[in-house]
Amino acid sequence: MLDKTYSAAEVEERLYARWEQSGGFAADPESNAQPYTIMMPPPNVTGSLHMGHALTFTLQDTLIRFRRMAAHDALWQPGTDHAGIATQMVVERKLAEQGITRHDLGREAFIEKVWEWKAESGGAIQRQLRRLGASPDWERERFTMDEGLSKAVRKVFVTLHKAGLIYRDKRLVNWDPKLHTAISDLEVEQREVKGKLWHLRYPVEGQPGRFLTVATTRPETMLGDTAVAVHPEDERFKDLIGQQVRLPIADRLIPIVGDEHADPEKGSGAVKITPAHDFNDFEVGRRHDLPMINILDMNARLNENTPPEYQGMDRFDAREKIVAAFEEMGLLEKIEDNPMTQPYGDRSGVVIEPWLTDQWFVDAKTLAQEPIKAVEEGRTEFVPKQWEKTFFEWMRNIQPWCVSRQIWWGHQIPAWYGPDGRFFVEETEDEAKIAARAHYGEDVVLTQDTDVLDTWFSSALWPFSTLGWPDETPELKRYYPGDVLVTGFDIIFFWVARMMMMGHYFMGDVPFRHVYIHALVRDEKGQKMSKSKGNVIDPLDLAGQYGTDAVRFTLIAMAAQGRDIKMSEQRVAGYRNFCTKLWNAARFCQMNECAPLDGFDPGSVHLTLNRWIAGKVEECAKAVGEAIVAYRFNDAAQAAYGFVWNTFCDLYLEMAKPIFQGQDEAAKAETRAMAAWTLDAILHILHPMMPYITEELWEKIAPRERMLVEEDWIEGKGLSTPEIAAEMDWVVSLISAVRSVRAEMNVPPGAKIPLTLKGANAETLARLKTHEPLILTMARLESVEPSEEVPGRGAAQIILGEATLVLPLAGVIDLDQERQRLEKELKRLDGEVARIDKKLSNQSFLAKAPEEVVEEQKERRADYEGQREKVREALTRVG
Template identity: 65%
Template structure:
C-alpha cells in the first residue's frame, strides 16, 4: 500500500471506498492465518450461516462483534484464524429445491433420491455463496481461503467417524419416543424448528364414566379432542381431595370403550380446568413422561400424514386429525358426555418451515445419549475451562444440561449426511464406515453374505454443526491446524442456540478432542426495531442490513451494533436514524482528517509525543492514551458499547470539537516551533484514532490511513496496536485544558438555554476565583473568549448586576449579565411554559404506568418505551428547571 498521500475528496463516500478496500485486503492475504507462525494463535469459529440464507440483522450483529475481536487481536500481534463456512441446513435447503421442482410440476419423488440430491448440489454450487458475498459487504476479515461446508468431503469424514465411534461406544442407539413431527415435511424436527403461536381455540370438558359406579363421572378438559381416542389414563393430583377415592380405580374411555386407569401424579394441577387430566402418552410430551412413570400403554392414533390410524375405532379411521376432532366432539355431545365448551386462547406449536401445527408422534428414531455426553461438558464450565459472558448464562446452561433429554439425531429427509447404518433381512443393525465394511460385518454375523438395506434417514443438521470447531481444522486427519487452533478462544453467538449448538459443541469437543472447543462463549441479544419489537414480515418492520449498508455504509451499521452491544445480552434496537447518526460520525472523522491535511498536519517520522511542550498538545496526547486504555479494558471484557462510547466521545468531542478548535490559533499563528509541534501532534493523534477505530470502522479508517500517508506497509489492518506509556499523561495539562472546556461549556450551555443570539458577544464576571483559576484564565484568555463568544472576562467588583445568570465552575461563580441581551421576563415565561408541557407529558405516562391493567397486558416493549420516554422527559425537565433557577437567582 502506498505511502504517498493523496488529497482527500471533499465528501466521504462509503459506497466508493468499501468495495475497493475490501478487494485489496482480500487479494493481499491480510485475512489469512499462518499455521507456521510463532505468534500466539487466536481462534474464532464463525457460526456457519445456512447455505440457503441471505444476510439478516442477526448475522450483521453477530459478525460485527466477531470481526471487532479478530481485527483487534490481529493488530495486537496474534495469529488470528477466523474460520468461515456455511451449513447445509437440511430442511431449509431441501425445501428450497422442492419448491423449485414444484414450480415445474415435479416432486423429489419423481426424480428419485440420487437425482434429487444431485439437483441440490447443483443449486448449492449456483446460489450457495450468496451470504458469503454479503458478509464481505459487512467487512468480515475472515480467512476465506479456509472456507468449509458441513457436507464437504472432509467434514463428512468427521461426521462418519463420530457416528460410528459413538454407536460402538453405546452412545448412539435406536429408540421409540415422542418427537416433533412436521406433517407437511414428513420428518422429525428439533425444538428450535418449532414456533409456538398464540391460537384461539376451545377447551372441551368431557365426562368419562367411573367404572363400577353408575352415574359418577370424572371430567377432563382438553384442547385436542381427537387425541382422546388414544387415552390410556386419567391423572389427578395425589393431594386433590375430590379424587382421592378414585386413585387406583378405572374409568371407561367413551367412544372407544377401553378401560383406563385413574392415576395420582403431580403433573395434574388442581387449579387448572377440572383438576383431572386425560393422559395420551403417544401424542403429548408431558403425557409421555407421565406414561413412563406409571408404565402406561402408549397407543398412537394419528399416522405420519396426520390421519387417524387403525388403532382408533373404525368410524374415525382415515379422517384428517381436525376432521376427526369435529366428529369426536359431535359424538361426545350426542352421548351426553360433553359437559361444556369454553373459548380458550393457547400456544400451539407450529413447524417453522412446514407452517402447520406439529404433531407429537411416537416414532422410531436414532438418538444420542446426551445425558452421558453432557456430564464432562457441565464439569468443564464448573471448573472454569469455559466461561459464559454474561455470567447469567451459566445457570441457564446448567439447568438445561442437568435435565437434558436424549437427542433425536435422525431426520426423514434426503438432503444431509446419510446415517451409516444397514439392516439385515431380520432387521439386525450394522453400523459401518461404508458398504463393504457393513457387508463384512453382516457376513460375520449371519455366516454368509446377505442383502442389506441402507437406512434412508439423514442426520440432524446440528449433529455435523456440533463438530464444527475441530472438523473444520481437518480432523480426523492428523493436521497441524488441529493442534494449533483448537480449542478456540471465543465463540460469539445468540442465546437462541445456546442449547442446540453451543451445548452440543461442548459435548462433542470434549468427547473427541479431550478439551473444550472454546474458552469463552459471548452471547448477544436479538435485534429488534426501534420500538423494541421483534422483527417479522407480518409486522412489516423487517430491516435489511444490506439496504442500510447501501444508504449509510458498512462502518455506520457496524458502529451502531458495537454501541448497542452491552454485556448482559440485552436486545439491540435498530433504526435508520441511529445508523444515520453513525454515518454522521464517519463524516465528522473524514472532515477532521481533511482539516489536518489542509493545515499540514502530516505524519512525522520519528515524532515522539512524550516530548511535546505546548500545554494543548500534552493534553491531547494524554487524552489519547487514556482513551486507548479504556478501549483495551472494555474489549478485554467484551464491553463493546463502552469501547465504542469511549472512541465516539474522544473522536467527536475531545479531538474534533475541542482540540482542533484549540489548535487553530497555533496553526494560523507565527510561532513556527509551536506550529510544527502542533501539526505533528494532530497527525499523531489522528493516526492513533484511526488505529483504535479500525476494528469498529475498518473501511473509512483504512482509506484515511492510506491517503494521508501513514505508511503502514501492509495496510492499517496489519498495523501494530499501540501500547500506552504512563508518562504520556500529563496531569497538569489535563487539569488546565479540562478547566477551559468546563468554563466554555457552562457559558455555551447558558447561551443555548437562554436563547442568546449566536452572534451576540457577552460579558463574563468571575466571583470567588482562586489564584489558579485567574492564572488559567490569563493563559487561555483569547481561547476562552473566542470559543465562549465573550466581549470581556474579568473579576467581579461588588454585587452581581440585576438580570444576570450565574453558573459555577469549581470554586468560581461565573456571572453573565444578560438583561441587555435577552428579555429576562419573556425567557422566564418560556422556560415555565416548557416545564408545564413536560409536566403534562409525564402525568400522561404516569397514568399509563400506574394502570395495572396496562402494565399487565401491554407488550413488554411498549411498557419499556413508556419508561424510556419518562426518563427522557424527566432529564429535560431537570435541565429546564436548572436554567430557570439560574435565571431567578440572577434576577433576585
C-alpha cells in the same frame, strides 16, 4: 486533496478486494504469536443477511480485527451449514416449478441436484458478509457436508454408539406431517391462537352415573388414551385410583392412575393420558407402564388403531366428528374459549404433532455433565453472566436428543440393516459388511438407514471438525479451544450446549472460553422484527444508503450487555454524520498541511495543547481496547465517538486554528505533526469498528507501506501527564460550561458577554492567564477576569472547582421573557412525566402491554426527567 464528501459506495467493494488479496485476514499456524480463535456460527447455505446476522458478525469482526492489530495470530473460522430441511425445501420448490418431485428423481439424483443448486446459488450470504466488511480467513472456509467434516460426523456417530451414548428407541418427537420428518424444538414455532377447551366425560366402570371429566385441546387424541390420571392426594378421587373408565367411541377400558402430573387446581383435577401423542403424557406412560397407542400416520391422518369409521380421516376432520359423537352421547360437558400456544413447523407452516416413532437418540444427559462442570468451574464463562442460569436449567433437565431426520439432504446415518432388521453401525459400508459377516457367518445384503442426521449434529462438531479432526493437524493443536463464541440466546441449547458436549467428549476440553450472548435487534419501538408486521429492516439496504461503517457503528454503539437493540434508520443516519465528521476533520488537517512525519515522537512535543491531546489519544486507545476485550462494545464505541467528535474535532482542532493561522513557525510545525499523528491514531482506534472509511483515509492521507488492516494497535507510551491533563481539562470544562449556559438561556450566537471568576485560587488564575485568548475565542466571550463582587440580578452562575463563573445576562436576553419560556417548558415537561407516571401506575396497562412498550415508557420518562432538571437549573440562573 480528499474529495469533499466520502462516497461509501465507491470505496467499499474496491477496498474489500484489496484486503482479501493482501492476505490480511489469514491466520498463521506457524506463527509464534499468541493464538486467538473465533468460530463463526455457520449461517445456512440458503440464508441471506438479516439484522441479527449483521449484529453478530459485526461484533465478531470487531473482535478479530482488534486482536490482529494487537499482534495475535487470529483465526476467524468461516463456513456455512448445509441446513438439511431448509435446503431440501428450496430445491424441491425449484423442481416443483418443473412438475418434478424428489421421488421422481430418486435419492442419488436428487442429492446431485442439491449440490448443483449449492454451486450455482448457494453462498449468497458469504457475498453479503463481505459487503458487511467481515474479515474471516476465507481460504479456510468449510461446509458442513465437506468430505472432511463428513468423515468427522461418521467417526463421532460410531464412537458414541459403541459407547452406548447413541441408541435407537421408540419415543415421541416433533413430527411435521407436511415435510414427513422429525424436527428439532428450534424448528417449532409457538404461535398464539384462539383455541377451544373441550370437557369430555368418561364413564367410571361399575359405577353407573359417575364420570371423570377431562379437558383437552385436541379431542381427536382421546382415541389413543390409555389412562386417566388424578393426583394421589386429591381426596375427590382417592377411591378411584386403580379403578377404570370406559373410553367412549373406542369402547376400551383404561385405568385411573395416581400421578403428580395431575394438578388438583386445574380443570376438574383429572387429565387424560395419551402417551403416544403428548410429551408429558409420554413420561406418565413410562412411569405407569401404560400402552402407547399411536393413532396417526405420517400425514396426521387417523390410522388402523382407530375405529374403522375414523380411519384415513384428517386429524381436524376427526376432531369435529368426535366432538359431535360426544355431544350425541351426552358426554360433552362444555366447550370453552381457550387462548393458547400451538406448535407450528417454522418451514412448513402446519401444526406439529408429537408422534411416536423409531428414531436415533443421543444420551444428552450423560454428555451434559462435563459442560455443566466446566461452567460451574469457570472454564467457560457466559457474558452476560445471567445466561449461565438459563444454561444450567436446561442442561440439568436435558432430554434425549433425537438426531435422525426423515429427509434426504444431510449426513446419512452410518447404520446398515441386515435381513432380520439387526443393524451394524460402522464408519463405512465395508466395515459394516465385515461386522455383519462376523454376526451371520456369511455375507448378507445390507441396506443403509435412509434417515439423515439433524443439522445440529454436524454443527456441534464445528469447533474441531473445521480444524481437521479426526486427523491430528497443526491447526487443531493451535486453535482449539477457541477464545469466544458470539451468538444469540436462542441457540444456547441447540448449538452452544451441543458444541460443549461434543467438544469435551472428543477433545477433552471445552470448545471456547467465553460465550458472549448478544441481545435481539428490534425495531425503533422495541418490537420484534417480522415480515407480518412489516417492520423488518434490511441491513444491506441501510448500508447502501448510509454506508456500511454507519450500520456497523450503530450496532456496536447499541450493543450494551443484556439490552435489546432498538434499530432505526434515524440512528444509522446519525452515525453516518459521524463518518462525515471524521472525513471533514481529515480534510481540515490536509488543508492546514498536517501531514504524517516519519519517526515523529508524540512524546517530544512542548506545547501544552499537544501534550494534552497525546495523553487523550492514549487514554482513548486504552479505553476502547479494554472495552472490546471485555465485550463492552457500546463502551468502546462511546469512548471512540466522544474522543473523535468532542475532544479532537470540536476542541483540539478548534484550539489549533489560532496556531495554524499564527506566526510562530515552530508551534505551527509541531501542531501540524501532532494533528496528523492524532488523526492516524484515530484511524487505528476506529478501524475494528469502522474499517472502510478508516482504510480509505489511511490510504488517501499519505503514501503508506502497509494497509491499515495490517497495522498494529496503539501501544501506551506514557504520554499522559496528570498536570497537563488537569490544566487542559479545566479549560475544556470552562468552555463547555459557558457554551451550555448560552444554549440553555437562548443567548444569541453573535453576542459576546463578559465572564468573571469569583473565588479563584492562584492556580486557576494562572491557567486563566495562559489560555485567555483560547477561552475568549471558543466561549465567545467579551472578556474574562477575576472579581469578588456580588453577582447582580440575572447573572448565571456556574461552579467550576473552587471558583464560581459569573455570566451577566441582563441586557443580553430579555430575562422576563426567558423566565416565561422556561416556566412554560417546565409545565409541559411536568405534564409529560405525570402522564407517563399515570400509565406506569396502572396495573391493567402493566399486565397487558408488551414488555418493550413498558420499557419504552420508562425510557421516555427518564428522558423527560433529564430535560426537566436542565430547565430547573436554567430557571435558577435567570434569578
